[in-house]
Amino acid sequence: MTMATRGDLSLRVHEAKAQLDAHVQEMVEWHFNPQTGCPFWLEFATKLDWDPRLEIRRFEDLRKFPPFQDEWLRGGPMRRWLPKAFVDKPLYVFETGGTTGLPKSRLAIEDFRTDYEMFSDTLPDEFFPRGANWLMLGPSGPRRLRLAVEHLCQYRGGICFSVDLDPRWVIKLIKLGESDTLERYKAHVIEQAITVLGAQHDIRCMFTTPKLLEALAEELENRSTSIRGTGITGIFAGGTEFTPQYTRFAIEELLGEGVYLTPTYGNTLMGLACSKPVTSEDHYKITYFGPQPRAVIEVVSFDEMDRVVAYGETGRVRLTTLTRETFIPGFLESSGVRPFRKLAAQTTVGVY
Amino acid sequence: MPVLNIPILRWGQPYTSLETDDVVHFVTGETLARVSQANTGLLGRDMRLALHARHLLTEIPISELIAMMKKGADLFLHATLPMGDGAQTPEDFARQQSASTGLPEHMCKANMSKNYFVLSNMDKILDALTRGLDLNILTRGYGVGSRGVMVSYQAQAPVLGLVLPSNSPGVHTLWLPVISMQVGLLLKPGPQEPWTPYRMAAAFVEAGVPKAAISIYPGGGELGAEVVRRSNRTMIFGGTPTVARYRCDPRVQVHGAGFSKILLGDDVVGQWEEYLDVMVDSVFLNSGRGCINCSGIWASRCTREIAEALAERIGPVEPKPPEDPQASLAAFTVPGAARTIWNGIEAGLGEAGVEHVTAGFGPRLVEKQRCGYLRPVVIHCDSPESTLANSERGAVPAERDAEANRTHAGRHRHHLR
Numbered sequence: 001m002t003m004a005t006r007g008d009l010s011l012r013v014h015e016a017k018a019q020l021d022a023h024v025q026e027m028v029e030w031h032f033n034p035q036t037g038c039p040f041w042l043e044f045a046t047k048l049d050w051d052p053r054l055e056i057r058r059f060e061d062l063r064k065f066p067p068f069q070d071e072w073l074r075g076g077p078m079r080r081w082l083p084k085a086f087v088d089k090p091l092y093v094f095e096t097g098g099t100t101g102l103p104k105s106r107l108a109i110e111d112f113r114t115d116y117e118m119f120s121d122t123l124p125d126e127f128f129p130r131g132a133n134w135l136m137l138g139p140s141g142p143r144r145l146r147l148a149v150e151h152l153c154q155y156r157g158g159i160c161f162s163v164d165l166d167p168r169w170v171i172k173l174i175k176l177g178e179s180d181t182l183e184r185y186k187a188h189v190i191e192q193a194i195t196v197l198g199a200q201h202d203i204r205c206m207f208t209t210p211k212l213l214e215a216l217a218e219e220l221e222n223r224s225t226s227i228r229g230t231g232i233t234g235i236f237a238g239g240t241e242f243t244p245q246y247t248r249f250a251i252e253e254l255l256g257e258g259v260y261l262t263p264t265y266g267n268t269l270m271g272l273a274c275s276k277p278v279t280s281e282d283h284y285k286i287t288y289f290g291p292q293p294r295a296v297i298e299v300v301s302f303d304e305m306d307r308v309v310a311y312g313e314t315g316r317v318r319l320t321t322l323t324r325e326t327f328i329p330g331f332l333e334s335s336g337v338r339p340f341r342k343l344a345a346q347t348t349v350g351v352y
Numbered sequence: 353m354p355v356l357n358i359p360i361l362r363w364g365q366p367y368t369s370l371e372t373d374d375v376v377h378f379v380t381g382e383t384l385a386r387v388s389q390a391n392t393g394l395l396g397r398d399m400r401l402a403l404h405a406r407h408l409l410t411e412i413p414i415s416e417l418i419a420m421m422k423k424g425a426d427l428f429l430h431a432t433l434p435m436g437d438g439a440q441t442p443e444d445f446a447r448q449q450s451a452s453t454g455l456p457e458h459m460c461k462a463n464m465s466k467n468y469f470v471l472s473n474m475d476k477i478l479d480a481l482t483r484g485l486d487l488n489i490l491t492r493g494y495g496v497g498s499r500g501v502m503v504s505y506q507a508q509a510p511v512l513g514l515v516l517p518s519n520s521p522g523v524h525t526l527w528l529p530v531i532s533m534q535v536g537l538l539l540k541p542g543p544q545e546p547w548t549p550y551r552m553a554a555a556f557v558e559a560g561v562p563k564a565a566i567s568i569y570p571g572g573g574e575l576g577a578e579v580v581r582r583s584n585r586t587m588i589f590g591g592t593p594t595v596a597r598y599r600c601d602p603r604v605q606v607h608g609a610g611f612s613k614i615l616l617g618d619d620v621v622g623q624w625e626e627y628l629d630v631m632v633d634s635v636f637l638n639s640g641r642g643c644i645n646c647s648g649i650w651a652s653r654c655t656r657e658i659a660e661a662l663a664e665r666i667g668p669v670e671p672k673p674p675e676d677p678q679a680s681l682a683a684f685t686v687p688g689a690a691r692t693i694w695n696g697i698e699a700g701l702g703e704a705g706v707e708h709v710t711a712g713f714g715p716r717l718v719e720k721q722r723c724g725y726l727r728p729v730v731i732h733c734d735s736p737e738s739t740l741a742n743s744e745r746g747a748v749p750a751e752r753d754a755e756a757n758r759t760h761a762g763r764h765r766h767h768l769r
Contacts, residue, residue: 245370
């Protein structure tokens with residue numbers, strides 16, 4: 001790295017941190033102000049012996065809050081999460097998990113649209129043409145992904161076609177060892193997708209999961225065609241684990257020339273972390289960029305929740321969501337990951 | 353010794369994955385090999401060529417394939433063969449297999465000899481398996497059998513899928529006849545035991561078997577399930593849950609824990625001392641890891657005397673370095689496995705009528721930096737209802753590969769009644 005580049009990077013790190021700190025102050029003021037905040041956080045503040053609006057001046061100060069409990073997101077009433085400023089807005093509720101017990105829920109108004117519009121800016125028009133129609137071949141039902149992908153498509157000027165897919169049923173079948181039923185369900189979903197793709201809808205772009213992409217490519221090949229042969233040129237994929245090896249396999253053996261694949265990492269609480277273009281020169285390394293300052297992802301020690309681990313080490317994802325609709329300070333995800341450094345600690349945390 | 357990079361074999365073609373798994377020496381922590389890990393999609397795509405594997409083999413007369421097996425036997429036992437990006441002598445093989453599985457080296461060498469025996473006697477073994485069938489009938493699909501009756505044999509799958517264990521290298525003899533029956537091999541090795549599948553494949557290819565007849569896909573539990581899903585015939589090794597899952601699936605031959613027992617009838621139990629040697633060997637040969645190792649001795653009387661005599665013989669056994677020719681106890685190389693099994697045994701010892709007869713021979717659980725040992729445990733139960741009298745303590749619950757590799761660990765309990 002040259003001196004000039006290093007200096008440029010340091011400046012960007014400094015700017016990003018300053019922007020994040022200012023955003024943190026603004027969001028804390030919003031969520032803990034009785035004129036704008038939601039019942040949950042206003043009531044929470046009454047039990048603290050300190051005032052978040054006075055004491056949270058920068059991102060690190062958020063550690064003064066106790067760890068966010070995911071149980072708080074399970075069950076109703078949903079309106080306890082509704083900021084007073086938004087009481088007249090149409091509301092959505094998005095659920096995560098839910099295979100057993102109560103799912104976690106997040107109230108949403110515009111966040112999912114904002115997240116996906118930001119993501120849209122990262123998509124290359126050559127492969128995701130403006131005005132092209134999309135196929136949403138992924139989880140439907142109470143998940144945010146269904147509406148978000150449809151909005152992404154609409155935002156880019158297209159019409160979104162979709163199929164039903166219930167991931168909770170899929171997980172249940174796996175747990176029950178019902179592999180035959182699982183295969184039939186997958187075939188049922190793929191059959192619907194191929195029907196839509198063959199119906200002259202001029203579908204050029206698709207959201208799907210790694211497993212469904214594999215199954216779709218295989219079935220199309222059985223029918224003597226291919227993903228490219230259906231007219232699809234851009235695939236936005238996510239929803240389950242994405243590895244460099246899978247990405248390489250998909251690009252080299254499932255898609256071939258002329259189809260662009262972009263892996264993403266997202267969840268209902270954070271939003272969407274897009275990846276920089278994945279290339280063979282970079283060994284198909286996947287580097288996700290969190291939607292900072294709207295959400296920050298850190299990888300922290302399993303033992304010391306406030307210690308961000310060094311690059312290359314394994315740790316636990318800590319998510320902080322900072323939008324006017326949702327304030328979640330320090331939510332610890334259950335899975336273990338390693339952070340990958342490319343730019344700087346606070347601006348870029350990748351998960352691979 | 354340099355670290356070996358071992359690729360996936362896709363019908364003989366090496367493929368280096370972006371994901372690798374390190375195979376580590378359980379004593380020194382030295383990385384022995386970096387094994388490419390397959391994603392399930394690779395297997396799915398490659399199954400399109402399974403029929404080609406079969407076609408290649410059907411073009412070679414079975415008699416020639418048997419000759420190749422015999423040549424392969426010699427190569428496997430004596431030759432320096434390619435292994436990943438390096439080479440492997442027979443001595444390397446025994447050392448590497450011991451270092452990753454925890455079996456003493458002399459047991460690994462004994463397993464090599466066992467494999468050699470099967471390969472070099474393949475003609476006799478096929479003769480026995482087919483009850484003297486003219487093997488050309490397998491190629492042609494029909495023919496007149498030895499009784500003068502027209503018979504037909506059709507391959508039910510072009511290749512046999514195998515989900516192999518990590519902890520018992522002895523089971524590999526079960527798949528050795530497959531190639532000579534003109535059926536391809538699709539192998540998913542256990543994470544700690546890639547050595548036998550790769551060395552055997554190298555020996556076969558060196559002996560003339562078409563390399564496109566053999567695939568090897570190292571990977572995790574998901575890959576084991578994919579092998580079963582994609583193959584029309586599979587042999588899988590696993591624990592009791594795996595056995596339960598595939599019990600009624602005619603495509604799958606499932607090998608689980610042995611639950612092997614010795615029953616001493618009332619007519620002979622009075623002379624139990626005459627059978628003590630066979631009891632000791634049944635329990636403890638091969639460090640008790642085989643599915644045919646005895647895990648329970650049931651008798652109508654004299655049970656305490658039998659238990660005490662057994663304890664005298666095997667209770668003093670202690671861990672020894674893997675290269676020691678006297679080592680008889682295998683290590684558990686999966687972190688925490690030995691402790692988990694011991695905890696399960698200890699929980700059962702609290703029941704009424706259950707007595708730990710080897711307690712006086714020192715602690716059973718021996719934990720080292722990177723492995724654990726369980727010294728032989730003899731438990732006397734005064735009732736067949738005891739929990740320990742009805743459970744197999746050989747499985748390795750902490751095994752990484754949930755699907756495949758939980759079977760053939762040592763058995764450390766002998767309940768008597």
